[in-house]
Amino acid sequence: MQPPATPIRVTVWNEFRHEKTKEAARAVYPDGIHVALARHLSAQDGLAVRTATLDEPDHGLPDAVLEATDVIIWWGHVAHGEVRDDIVEKLHARILGGMGFIGLHSAHFSKIFRRLMGSSCDLKWRVADEREVLWVTKPGHPILQGISDHFVIAQEEMYGEHFDIPEPDELLLISSFAGGEVFRSGCTWTRGAGRIFYFRPGHETYPVYYQSEVLRIITNAVRWAAPVHAPLQTYGKRAPVGWFE
Amino acid sequence: MQPPATPIRVTVWNEFRHEKTKEAARAVYPDGIHVALARHLSAQDGLAVRTATLDEPDHGLPDAVLEATDVIIWWGHVAHGEVRDDIVEKLHARILGGMGFIGLHSAHFSKIFRRLMGSSCDLKWRVADEREVLWVTKPGHPILQGISDHFVIAQEEMYGEHFDIPEPDELLLISSFAGGEVFRSGCTWTRGAGRIFYFRPGHETYPVYYQSEVLRIITNAVRWAAPVHAPLQTYGKRAPVGWFE
Amino acid sequence: MQPPATPIRVTVWNEFRHEKTKEAARAVYPDGIHVALARHLSAQDGLAVRTATLDEPDHGLPDAVLEATDVIIWWGHVAHGEVRDDIVEKLHARILGGMGFIGLHSAHFSKIFRRLMGSSCDLKWRVADEREVLWVTKPGHPILQGISDHFVIAQEEMYGEHFDIPEPDELLLISSFAGGEVFRSGCTWTRGAGRIFYFRPGHETYPVYYQSEVLRIITNAVRWAAPVHAPLQTYGKRAPVGWFE
Amino acid sequence: MQPPATPIRVTVWNEFRHEKTKEAARAVYPDGIHVALARHLSAQDGLAVRTATLDEPDHGLPDAVLEATDVIIWWGHVAHGEVRDDIVEKLHARILGGMGFIGLHSAHFSKIFRRLMGSSCDLKWRVADEREVLWVTKPGHPILQGISDHFVIAQEEMYGEHFDIPEPDELLLISSFAGGEVFRSGCTWTRGAGRIFYFRPGHETYPVYYQSEVLRIITNAVRWAAPVHAPLQTYGKRAPVGWFE
Numbered sequence: 001m002q003p004p005a006t007p008i009r010v011t012v013w014n015e016f017r018h019e020k021t022k023e024a025a026r027a028v029y030p031d032g033i034h035v036a037l038a039r040h041l042s043a044q045d046g047l048a049v050r051t052a053t054l055d056e057p058d059h060g061l062p063d064a065v066l067e068a069t070d071v072i073i074w075w076g077h078v079a080h081g082e083v084r085d086d087i088v089e090k091l092h093a094r095i096l097g098g099m100g101f102i103g104l105h106s107a108h109f110s111k112i113f114r115r116l117m118g119s120s121c122d123l124k125w126r127v128a129d130e131r132e133v134l135w136v137t138k139p140g141h142p143i144l145q146g147i148s149d150h151f152v153i154a155q156e157e158m159y160g161e162h163f164d165i166p167e168p169d170e171l172l173l174i175s176s177f178a179g180g181e182v183f184r185s186g187c188t189w190t191r192g193a194g195r196i197f198y199f200r201p202g203h204e205t206y207p208v209y210y211q212s213e214v215l216r217i218i219t220n221a222v223r224w225a226a227p228v229h230a231p232l233q234t235y236g237k238r239a240p241v242g243w244f245e
Numbered sequence: 246m247q248p249p250a251t252p253i254r255v256t257v258w259n260e261f262r263h264e265k266t267k268e269a270a271r272a273v274y275p276d277g278i279h280v281a282l283a284r285h286l287s288a289q290d291g292l293a294v295r296t297a298t299l300d301e302p303d304h305g306l307p308d309a310v311l312e313a314t315d316v317i318i319w320w321g322h323v324a325h326g327e328v329r330d331d332i333v334e335k336l337h338a339r340i341l342g343g344m345g346f347i348g349l350h351s352a353h354f355s356k357i358f359r360r361l362m363g364s365s366c367d368l369k370w371r372v373a374d375e376r377e378v379l380w381v382t383k384p385g386h387p388i389l390q391g392i393s394d395h396f397v398i399a400q401e402e403m404y405g406e407h408f409d410i411p412e413p414d415e416l417l418l419i420s421s422f423a424g425g426e427v428f429r430s431g432c433t434w435t436r437g438a439g440r441i442f443y444f445r446p447g448h449e450t451y452p453v454y455y456q457s458e459v460l461r462i463i464t465n466a467v468r469w470a471a472p473v474h475a476p477l478q479t480y481g482k483r484a485p486v487g488w489f490e
Numbered sequence: 491m492q493p494p495a496t497p498i499r500v501t502v503w504n505e506f507r508h509e510k511t512k513e514a515a516r517a518v519y520p521d522g523i524h525v526a527l528a529r530h531l532s533a534q535d536g537l538a539v540r541t542a543t544l545d546e547p548d549h550g551l552p553d554a555v556l557e558a559t560d561v562i563i564w565w566g567h568v569a570h571g572e573v574r575d576d577i578v579e580k581l582h583a584r585i586l587g588g589m590g591f592i593g594l595h596s597a598h599f600s601k602i603f604r605r606l607m608g609s610s611c612d613l614k615w616r617v618a619d620e621r622e623v624l625w626v627t628k629p630g631h632p633i634l635q636g637i638s639d640h641f642v643i644a645q646e647e648m649y650g651e652h653f654d655i656p657e658p659d660e661l662l663l664i665s666s667f668a669g670g671e672v673f674r675s676g677c678t679w680t681r682g683a684g685r686i687f688y689f690r691p692g693h694e695t696y697p698v699y700y701q702s703e704v705l706r707i708i709t710n711a712v713r714w715a716a717p718v719h720a721p722l723q724t725y726g727k728r729a730p731v732g733w734f735e
Numbered sequence: 736m737q738p739p740a741t742p743i744r745v746t747v748w749n750e751f752r753h754e755k756t757k758e759a760a761r762a763v764y765p766d767g768i769h770v771a772l773a774r775h776l777s778a779q780d781g782l783a784v785r786t787a788t789l790d791e792p793d794h795g796l797p798d799a800v801l802e803a804t805d806v807i808i809w810w811g812h813v814a815h816g817e818v819r820d821d822i823v824e825k826l827h828a829r830i831l832g833g834m835g836f837i838g839l840h841s842a843h844f845s846k847i848f849r850r851l852m853g854s855s856c857d858l859k860w861r862v863a864d865e866r867e868v869l870w871v872t873k874p875g876h877p878i879l880q881g882i883s884d885h886f887v888i889a890q891e892e893m894y895g896e897h898f899d900i901p902e903p904d905e906l907l908l909i910s911s912f913a914g915g916e917v918f919r920s921g922c923t924w925t926r927g928a929g930r931i932f933y934f935r936p937g938h939e940t941y942p943v944y945y946q947s948e949v950l951r952i953i954t955n956a957v958r959w960a961a962p963v964h965a966p967l968q969t970y971g972k973r974a975p976v977g978w979f980e
Contacts, residue, residue, distance in 0.1 A: 118363040119436045122480040133670045133976050135651040140928030145963045161625040162478040167414050176666040178979035179485025180623045191364045193875030228880045233407040235367040240424025244734030244913040378915045380896040385683030390718045406870040421911040423734035425868045438630030473635045486623050489668035489979030608853040609926045612970040652968040669975025681854045723897040725857040730914025
């Protein structure tokens with residue numbers, strides 16, 4: 001790939017509630033998950049990173065920010081219901097128009113992810129300091145650049161199948177948990193011109209977002225999800241291309 | 246397949262407005278598209294067919310009907326906006342729980358189909374008495390049982406790509422139109438335990454729903470979309486299957 | 491589905507070597523894996539079952555048998571290399587023409603499966619009396635009829651990712667193993683008009699093919715893979731359907 | 736994407752027979768299709784391009800060339816049978832290991848493409864100076880960067896469905912032809928770590944490989960198919976990651 005003429009503009013969105021109210025979360029992410037991720041991404045070549053959080057005006061996502069975002073990363077958990085529907089609609093339209101979307105961990109239940117998927121996005125879960133092993137199922141995929149055949153997260157929340165999602169376009173990673181469950185932990189889809197990646201790891205009380213493989217995958221995913229420069233599709237009543245004769 | 250213990254219960258839903266207000270539609274479907282389809286399906290083995298229309302109470306879909314429906318067929322066009330949101334939510338929940346859904350023609354823009362897809366479902370269109378040729382791209386699929394390598398519809402409305410849908414699980418049919426356009430005319434997806442089929446043909450002023458190939462495909466699709474008898478998935482907080490030792 | 495006019499004709503093919511030479515295998519399958527499976531399948535409605543083994547003339551698969559087979563089940567392990575190439579070619583042609591193929595366990599390395607897949611079909615493995623848990627990832631699929639959200643096999647050989655297969659059309663089951671690995675244990679593809687199902691369980695020294703869930707899935711898969719009655723596709727030089735005008 | 740540390744190494748392989756023996760082909764591609772393509776690709780940033788042809792020793796593909804190729808482009812038609820099987824095996828192994836493969840036009844029937852697909856790769860065809868319209872079905876895909884919603888090739892050979900390929904991972908383009916046929920003209924798959932793109936246009940007697948949209952798509956595809964730098968997968972007998980406890 002050629003270097004883009006301009007950097008990829010990334011917005012890291014975080015609900016940012018646990019880190020203010022729950023000691024175990026603050027201990028791990030004192031400035032919030034968004035800041036931890038933004039620090040890492042800002043140090044990568046060709047990325048221009050900002051953050052946004054739920055309690056800012058317009059959740060930190062006024063039109064000017066949405067228009068200036070190429071890829072949005074989303075983390076939410078206890079306050080999905082507080083995200084304004086009009087902003088979800090704008091997010092949805094931007095994604096169909098080409099903005100990339102990366103949903104992390106409990107973002108599986110966010111309004112925007114469920115809107116994109118069309119299914120319940122429900123799953124099984126358990127918090128038990130459990131070992132997770134993530135296995136590569138699509139070697140050669142750009143999101144897995146630099147990743148070996150598996151990696152281990154020492155302690156994580158369990159998410160288990162059935163994960164009620166549409167069949168992914170591509171299945172990149174499957175996890176096993178010590179309690180016996182499995183999970184499709186890295187999945188891609190497209191909606192309109194927008195590229196979507198769901199990545200499972202990231203419970204708020206574990207230092208998962210400091211682990212090198214996790215950060216590598218998120219960084220790769222940002223580059224993968226960045227929009228392609230092409231004219232938008234046209235719809236509606238159309239003259240023929242030309243009657244075949 | 247073994248004969249089901251009980252018949253497949255089919256509900257044919259129609260907006261039923263054009264046939265009341267537009268002479269060209271009434272001429273072709275004097276009792277409505279739903280009645281034309283229901284007549285054909287009722288004559289097939291193992292199907293128990295009812296109809297429902299927009300202007301009936303609860304759009305003809307009270308809870309008792311939804312609960313007693315295995316597969317719903319949907320035709321709508323000018324009044325998508327009049328379909329009540331609470332009924333769309335019930336339809337959506339029933340589909341995730343296993344009810345089959347068959348969307349016909351302009352149902353691409355119905356609330357329920359867009360809710361299932363998560364994309365805009367937009368497309369190009371033109372009404373010009375145009376010849377459509379439908380080509381099989383997945384021979385061996387049960388929905389194509391009895392269908393040759395292609396069939397022709399003498400006059401149809403054109404629908405053209407880009408059709409803004411998620412990548413289908415299976416692509417069964419591609420159409421060409423005299424004006425040069427193409428369209429993915431037979432597509433399947435799953436959402437939850439529900440099986441979904443979109444089938445393009447069916448403009449209200451053409452006798453498409455009397456054509457044998459079209460009726461054969463709809464009948465096959467009803468059998469394909471009928472729910473499988475298996476325990477529903479469980480979600481939420483779960484004890485481990487048993488720690489591995 | 492309506493009852494077929496004639497039964498589905500199933501051929502259970504087994505290499506049948508371990509059961510003759512390895513005490514641990516003979517103890518579990520004294521008449522061979524093929525006979526154990528055929529006994530179960532023969533007791534199901536609408537199936538006409540025969541067996542075939544490697545050391546019979548033409549591996550038990552002369553043209554007359556291939557022509558009279560709707561679905562073939564395949565088990566092999568130590569003698570993949572002894573299967574004659576001309577018979578592999580005939581199998582391949584029959585599958586493209588619509589015969590269903592169900593590959594069990596170590597059939598992943600059979601000539602015919604690798605020919606259908608186009609990839610190496612390699613994987614990780616270990617024999618350690620290990621617990622396997624199989625999780626449903628596609629509820630509502632006909633092959634999973636009657637199966638709950640998971641089931642356990644008490645002792646099995648481990649197969650682990652990366653399993654080098656093309657992206658499945660449908661992913662039905664994912665396994666976890668006590669040693670931490672995962673595996674895509676139930677996968678479907680199509681090649682030509684033929685429907686293919688790979689199902690992982692079945693090491694020759696464990697009584698896996700007597701377990702009810704395993705037998706249920708194999709039986710469902712036979713019904714799912716049975717060919718659809720439709721004219722075969724035509725290829726080669728063709729006159730136009732008719733120039734569009 | 737960041738600029739690669741080293742250029743992408745592209746080998747354009749051509750059978751190179753028509754251009755020597757058929758006046759109509761030589762008139763369009765006097766130095767061969769491979770040279771026409773290589774000239775264009777060599778002018779793009781970050782690509783290092785060589786060519787290879789059938790009648791060179793080892794078809795121009797000795798081990799040293801294969802090892803030094805990141806992406807191979809393949810054009811063949813009348814002499815598929817002359818390609819040596821041992822070289823096909825080496826190509827196959829290299830692709831599973833990560834080399835990208837771009838098959839053009841009649842490469843659908845090449846040994847290597849059929850080996851990768853596992854199906855017959857057959858299709859319908861006709862040479863009649865026919866107009867082809869190619870429609871985008873996956874906006875936002877990197878291979879479609881810079882491409883609008885459709886483009887027209889004034890004169891082409893017709894290829895028609897059913898195209899006997901495995902369900903593509905991604906369907907990027909569908910063509911319509913004046914005679915009424917359609918074709919899946921841009922498709923991707925993966926095999927092992929290798930990324931595969933089939934692109935339909937390119938009959939040897941039409942100046943298709945000078946048309947800007949066609950060249951843009953081939954160039955994009957080279958960048959898309961270039962291998963990802965990650966450790967190769969490991970297979971075979973494995974110790975557990977660690978027993979879960």
